[in-house]
Amino acid sequence: MDYSKYFSADVPSFLRSPVREIFRKVDLSAICSFAGGYPAAVTFPLADIPGLAEKVLGRYGTKALQYGATQGVPELREVIAKRYGVPVSQVQITTSSQQGIDVCSRVFLDPGDVVLAENPVYLGALQSFRAYRARVQEISAVSARHSEHASCHSERSEESPVKFIYVIPDFNNPSGKTMTLQERQEIVRIARELDCLIVEDSPYRELRYSGEPVTTIRELAPERTLQLGSFSKIFAPGFRLGWIIGPEELLEQIYICKQCLDLCPPVFDQYLAAEFMGSGMLDANLQKSIAEYRRRRDLMVSLLEKYMPAGVSWTDPEGGLFLWLTLPPALDTVALYDKALSAGVAYVAGSFFYTDGSHRNTMRLNFSFVDEAKMEPGIKLLAALVREAAAAADATADATADAAAAAAEGGR
């Protein structure tokens, strides 16, 4: 039976996540994977869960198992509001911060609309924007520190309004970069100039290992910013909980939309999260997670320094879960991938995160999930592959140069 004719016109724009496809096909536990974006299992408060569950069931009884409010249970909205210094009315709970991205796409985007984003951009966001047939264009404010002048990309046509700017200002996925205050102010300036909204995706903000926190974009422009938060990296991703902080007028439409999406977020999990955050357990656990991740980041950076050949560079992130690696321009991480997988090491090719599929000499490396014991052999293996590919590229370049020289001689 041919099912193609039943599908919506959006379906051809659906983009498979190359990261999730890797998980689907390869048993990552058997190899050294720097591919995923998973938090370290040791950071999960496993031992606390039975006690939390008991407390929640004792306090709320069957209410914890019943349907709940579409906005989220009041107890969770209250602890989030308190933690981030906003009124409860400006907090909407989401069933994961991916749902936060999707509901923003659903409420704001029409086919042909433009989203301005950093390049490279988080894949889950790119998937969501594309699935609504929006066009994702690069915002160059972030690269301003290199070019010394910040300006909005000028390819937009008048018929395609920019609905919002999408950014991960803290410890970007995939690049690992953190925006300076000046860059954030520049994002706000552009948003005000274009009169568009800002979606500030903030899943890693609490995971800072060095340096000082920078003011959030929401604080700079609360009137036009929807800030997405997540419990996945500060509690556990298995609970699928996130939140949106934003102006009430925008949350009102998101609330109505969310009725269609899933009626309400998981109720039992919300009470667990409220208890975990409200009781101070979250902060205690966060301190341990930060120490753990700082050690892993430092280990990966030192291993890259030890093993990677000249011509390879990487970001040294102040937080989050990712490093961004740039190889010599002649190398191709997409082409290298199958070889790496066979050798027993996985990464995500950087070009997947570029709206135009460029930057094929880059890759994203995750340092949070892989066992520390596997990290050294993994990086060593990856470095050997890079070295080998670089040598092959040099040989090709030499052969090309020889051929060119021969051709030049023949022409003389």
Added chain:
Amino acid sequence: MDYSKYFSADVPSFLRSPVREIFRKVDLSAICSFAGGYPAAVTFPLADIPGLAEKVLGRYGTKALQYGATQGVPELREVIAKRYGVPVSQVQITTSSQQGIDVCSRVFLDPGDVVLAENPVYLGALQSFRAYRARVQEISAVSARHSEHASCHSERSEESPVKFIYVIPDFNNPSGKTMTLQERQEIVRIARELDCLIVEDSPYRELRYSGEPVTTIRELAPERTLQLGSFSKIFAPGFRLGWIIGPEELLEQIYICKQCLDLCPPVFDQYLAAEFMGSGMLDANLQKSIAEYRRRRDLMVSLLEKYMPAGVSWTDPEGGLFLWLTLPPALDTVALYDKALSAGVAYVAGSFFYTDGSHRNTMRLNFSFVDEAKMEPGIKLLAALVREAAAAADATADATADAAAAAAEGGR
């Protein structure tokens, strides 16, 4: 700040749920509410949850707190596949069966497309179809038993393809009706004739209190049916878990779409559900729930018989959570609603479930959620309001008749 210009062209089609709006404004615990669609809290396996949680955490450890597969955890897909006699590859877990409806809308519907549905239709489905700007048209197969001939509604234009037929064949929400085998065969015949899909929404099927199960539409037409299941009425709605059973080619696109929606369903909750269903605890609990609900249904029917005036009729459902009440044609349940709320009783006006807002003399009554002790005073109160409204309508009719007679006399 005026936010209206940022919204998608879909937003004006977003429909607030009148049911959820009632919950938002009124403390239902203070009154007698027949309005919601909540299952009875006494049916939740509250005492089993700590043991289930312990088992899950002991068996899966941090895996239960980590991200999971987009299709759902294999353990849950397997128990569902086994229970319903389908291959695991034909099972996709959803974050609530409302998400099942939404993802089907997202994957199949474009603005202007037609969904054929029973009238009255489940509000959450109507909200979702309308939010994608699809047109919902009545399928008359269901009313065939009255008209003695079944045919597809003929208002469709050639430019608006029917993408799917949406039905709740077992214990319909809101009508409480169950389709006969002939009606189900007729749905399949129409779907094959129009060459469209069928979304068989099946959240209540396991809650049968009398009569014999009828073959599902999925069994009649597996090649074109997506059957939606839910844990909300057989486990607990607070976990937000459902599933879709359908052809692999359709589930494949739903899987890609679901990556954007929330990456994966709640993992911890899925393991709890898998253990609950797989261990036989679900079936034991279901027997208790069925006995409980049967008693409540019988009580409500007997109370309606006892208190309702002549001219009021109702369905006597074989299962599910709802009764459908029809008042004399002159009465208006929308107009009556505020009075009822002030008097201390809530229901949902039937016209909210009609695509054209008609049938203002009907209402949906839920018999699962309200305390049994409140049921008699609640129905008594409602009957008094109906009686009063009927008397007022009769008086108006008499006055109109008198005026007509007077006018006739005057004209003589």
